[in-house]
Amino acid sequence: MAVDSFPAKARKISTNIGAHYVDNARILPWRSPPGSNLPDPYHVWLSEIMLQQTTVGAVKSYFDTFTQRWPTVQDLAGAKEADVLAAWAGLGYYARARNLYKCAVYVAETLNGIFPQKESELLKLPGVGAYTAAAIAAIAFGERAVVVDANIERLVARLFAIETPLPRGRTEIRAAMDAITPRHGAGDFAQACMDMGATICTSKNPKCDICPVQKQCAAFAGGNMEYFPVKPPKKDKPVRRARFFWIEQKGKVLLATRQPQGMLGGMRSLPDDGWAAGNDGHATPPMTGEWQVHDNVVQHSFTHFSLEVDLAVYRNEKIVTNNDDNIWWALDDIANAGLPTLYAKAVKWKLKEQK
Known part of the structure; x- marks a missing residue:
């Protein structure tokens, strides 16, 4: 890929994508229409x-x-962290929710509720990485910033037929996106590219026949669109084992609060056996008694591993537990407990099995 070949091609790409966005922008609740006032940061x-x-x-x-x-x-910063985590339940990648809350508190208390405009300052906020800082700077404040998400990554890799496999290829992809990002309207342009990747330049079966930059696309010229971006071979995911514990009395189930650090930190959950990304759980119940074990009732996939979950049901009438982090939660209100999807799957299995 010759960087010297960018200028003329870059201008045509920018113009065509921008024009397409004016007529075809997705209507999303956090966006402003193309060319209008900047949205709420x-x-x-x-x-x-x-x-x-x-x-x-x-x-x-x-x-x-x-x-x-x-x-x-300011409202978000004034909430209880547990309520924010519960409201996030089901969205996944829960470290984002914890950082969201930390960032809200930081902005409200340290910055008087005002988000910084510059990309370099946004990078200092909790949970804000390079992509997010660039996106906020461009979209919310009209700063020229180079925004590259997964959709843009795919679009740009195809436009310039970038052969270097990911993740190393991201340096070239960012340079290419820098070359086609206009000086003014970088936020609209970034969102236009996101829309292109989401609706036209899709991973499978891209809609090249309606693409406004088909004539500028090196991958289309070569007839190998789906080859890009080039990805390294997939590694097999390790499979971990876990055991959850179901303790019920008088229409309520016992919940725990997970440790603040680590996976699903600070979330409500069923008591479990200490499973982790790097190891199986120990399968030891939280208290002695008769337990009925149901094997492999939940299979759940994380980014780097898969988890198979057994559910052990407590069978004794007498329940003795004095853990401070335990919560008795009404089963008829379990949907409002804010359980992560993994634990919600186990609850759903158990309630269906009881019928």
């Missing part, structure tokens, strides 16, 4: 954190819930 930040490794379809309802319940960053 709080909405941009919130949506970008939620959208990390998560689809637009999954995020919309959570965004609505958060903005209705906590209309400003």
Whole structure:
């Protein structure tokens, strides 16, 4: 890929993508229409954190819930962390929720509720990485910043037929995106590229026949669009084993609060056996008694490993537990406990099995 070949091609790409966006921009609750006033930085930040490794379809309802319940960053900062984590339940990647809360508190208490405009300053906020800082700077404040998410990565890799496999290829992809990002309107352009990747330049079966930059696309010229971006061979995921414990009395089930650090930190859950990404759980119950074990009732996939879960049900009438982090939760209100998807799956299995 010759960087010297960018200027003329870059201008044509920028112009065509920008024009396409004016007529075809997706209507999303956190966006402003093309060419209009800049959106609320709080909405941009919130949506970008939620959208990390998560689809637009999954995020919309959570965004609505958060903005209705906590209309400003000060409102979010004044919430209880447990309530924020519970409202996030089901969206996954829960470290984002913890950092979201930390960032809200930092902005509200240290910055008087005002998000910084510069990319370099945004990078200092908890949970804000290079992509998110660039996206907020460009979309919320109109700064020229180079925004590269997964959709843009795919689009740009194809436009310039970037052969270097990921993750090393990201340096070249960013340089290419830098070359085609206009000096003014970088936020609209970034969102235009996101939309292109989400709706036209898709992973499988890209809609090249309606693509506004088909004539500028090196991958289309070579007839090998789906080859890009080049990815390293997939590694087999290790499979871990876990055991959850079901302790029920008088229409309530015993829940625990997970340790603040580590996976699903600070979330409510069923008591479990200390499983982790790097090891199986110990399968030892939290108290002595008769337990009926149901094997492999839940299979759940994380980014780097898969988890198979047994559910052990306590069979004795007498229940003795004095753990401070245990909570008795009414089963008819279990949907409002804010359980992560993994634990919600086990609850769903058990309640269905009881019928």
